Amino acid sequence: MSIDPSSAKYLIKAKIKVDGAVEKSDVIGAIFGQTEGLIGDNLDLRDLQKSARIGRIEVDMHQKNGKSEGTLSLTSALEKVETAIIAAGIESVDRIGPCKAEITIDKVEDVRISKRKQVVDRAKEILTGMVKEGREEIEDIAEIIRQSVQVEEIEYYGKEHLPAGPNVGKSDSIIVVEGRNDVINLLKHGIKNAISVEGTSVPKTVVDLCTEKIATAFVDGDRGGDLILKELLQVADIDFVARAPKTREVEELPYKLIMKALKNKIPAEQYMEMHGMGRENNRNSNKKDAKKAKESANVSPAPIKLNETQKRYKKLLSEVNGTHTAILLDSNGNEIEKVKVESLIDAISKSKPDAVVFDGITTQRLVDNAFEHGVTKIISTKKGELSKVPTSITIITDEDLR
Numbered sequence: 001m002s003i004d005p006s007s008a009k010y011l012i013k014a015k016i017k018v019d020g021a022v023e024k025s026d027v028i029g030a031i032f033g034q035t036e037g038l039i040g041d042n043l044d045l046r047d048l049q050k051s052a053r054i055g056r057i058e059v060d061m062h063q064k065n066g067k068s069e070g071t072l073s074l075t076s077a078l079e080k081v082e083t084a085i086i087a088a089g090i091e092s093v094d095r096i097g098p099c100k101a102e103i104t105i106d107k108v109e110d111v112r113i114s115k116r117k118q119v120v121d122r123a124k125e126i127l128t129g130m131v132k133e134g135r136e137e138i139e140d141i142a143e144i145i146r147q148s149v150q151v152e153e154i155e156y157y158g159k160e161h162l163p164a165g166p167n168v169g170k171s172d173s174i175i176v177v178e179g180r181n182d183v184i185n186l187l188k189h190g191i192k193n194a195i196s197v198e199g200t201s202v203p204k205t206v207v208d209l210c211t212e213k214i215a216t217a218f219v220d221g222d223r224g225g226d227l228i229l230k231e232l233l234q235v236a237d238i239d240f241v242a243r244a245p246k247t248r249e250v251e252e253l254p255y256k257l258i259m260k261a262l263k264n265k266i267p268a269e270q271y272m273e274m275h276g277m278g279r280e281n282n283r284n285s286n287k288k289d290a291k292k293a294k295e296s297a298n299v300s301p302a303p304i305k306l307n308e309t310q311k312r313y314k315k316l317l318s319e320v321n322g323t324h325t326a327i328l329l330d331s332n333g334n335e336i337e338k339v340k341v342e343s344l345i346d347a348i349s350k351s352k353p354d355a356v357v358f359d360g361i362t363t364q365r366l367v368d369n370a371f372e373h374g375v376t377k378i379i380s381t382k383k384g385e386l387s388k389v390p391t392s393i394t395i396i397t398d399e400d401l402r
Contacts, residue, residue: 008055008075010083013106014090016061018068020099024059027072030096031057031103039089043082053077054086072103075111083108153187154180157195158205165192173214175262176206176238178228181251182218189255194218197228202235210236216265218242220249233268233277240265267384270361273324274342306401309333313379314401316357321381321398326358345369355379362386362395 016027032045041047048054054076061070072090076083087105095101157164163180171193177183179196186194197206209215217232219225221244232238242265244250245257253261271277306314316327326344328336331354339347341360348356348369355377356370362380364387370378371390379396389395 007052007077008111009078010076010080011109011111012072012074012076012083012087012090013109014072014087015104015106016059016068016070016072016096016101017104018096018099018101020068020097021063021066022061022068022096022099022101024061024070026097027059027061027070028057030093030101031090034093034095035086035089038092039085043085043089045086048078048086068099071106153192154183158203160198160203160205162196162198162203162205164195167192168195168209171213173216174209175242176210176215176217176232176236177250178219178224179251182249185251185253186258189258191258197232202231207236210238214239216240216242216262217268218244218250218261218265220244221246222249230277233272238268241268241271264365266363266365267361269382270363270384273360276324310396310401313355313357313377313396317359317379317381317398317401320357320359322359324359326356326360328353329355329357348373348375362397364388367393367395 018027035045037044045054045057049056055074058073059070060072061068074086074090076086078086087108091103091105093101093103153166155164155166155168156162157168163183165183165187168174173193175186175191175194177186177194177196179198183194183196186192195206195209197203215236215238217229217238217240219229219232219242225243229241229243233241242261244253244261248257250258312333320327324341326339326341326347328339328347328351330336333355336351336353337347341358344356344358344360345366352373353375356375357379359381361382361384362378363384367378367386367389371393376392377394377396379401381398383395383397386395
């Protein structure tokens with residue numbers, strides 16, 4: 001009777017060397033014959049095999065140069081002590097047939113440890129699959145619920161029934177996007193004040209909203225986005241411009257890229273100046289500039305006497321006016337280099353100037369970058385809406401130098 005593999009506890013492995021040519025049957029016969037009566041009647045190999053307490057003796061032999069070598073394996077369902085005695089008995093065999101032989105026990109392996117490792121490894125695989133499947137199922141459910149809520153949250157605003165977030169009507173600011181999917185993606189990430197123009201032709205509802213509220217145009221980073229933005233800047237009172245990364249679309253942006261794009265928005269006037277669009281291309285006046293112009297019309301400030309440094313700044317500002325360029329100065333007021341305004345932030349990071357004179361609008365992003373790289377003075381044609389200005393930076397505009 002053969003031992004049931006599932007009941008085996010140990011696996012005896014041995015190496016065989018014989019000074020002569022022998023066969024597998026010779027080895028097995030020698031083991032049975034020479035261990036009989038040697039290790040006790042209760043451990044007789046034939047009886048143990050019949051009762052399925054040990055398995056078959058597996059032998060693999062090969063001959064070379066008149067000698068034989070091979071391996072032996074034997075499974076045991078006995079306890080540790082009995083298995084060790086059998087292993088020692090097998091190792092005591094010193095002749096196989098007429099030839100001198102040597103059997104060396106290589107190791108006695110605890111089969112249960114191997115099985116336990118297999119069980120653990122397989123259990124890990126099964127659990128990983130279960131967790132992954134469960135997570136995907138939960139994510140699918142969450143996504144289904146999220147999408148249904150998003151669709152429920154979408155409103156159709158104005159007489160054109162434009163897809164919009166629920167807060168468009170009551171918010172002080174709006175985000176103007178191209179299509180319905182853009183609105184859905186922003187809703188997915190908690191932004192509820194977006195409205196879609198649904199094409200390149202800007203609806204009157206959007207134009208009216210841009211007049212009443214602070215408007216940010218948030219468009220794709222491709223040619224289509226360029227066209228939408230150009231149309232918006234021509235017919236609507238857009239305050240800020242935000243762009244998706246190049247070749248990316250607003251509808252497919254993850255939360256982090258959406259927040260980054262909106263954080264890095266720039267004033268619409270600066271965008272138009274950087275792209276040579278000119279103020280005359282915008283049919284509506286900027287709300288904040290109009291308010292400032294009205295206030296300044298009612299006040300007649302006294303002339304300011306400029307010192308030599310201010311006169312130099314005024315001269316440099318006059319030189320760059322209308323050229324979309326910037327001049328970087330060192331701490332002695334010497335020119336380091338001239339760059340295009342669109343490359344100004346990179347130039348500041350590289351050259352670390354003391355002062356910057358440029359044709360454009362000072363933005364919060366520029367101030368933050370300048371502070372990070374040790375700039376102490378920013379001289380520009382205009383100043384945008386700034387939430388914080390470090391005390392180490394002085395901001396001077398064309399108006400301050402008149």
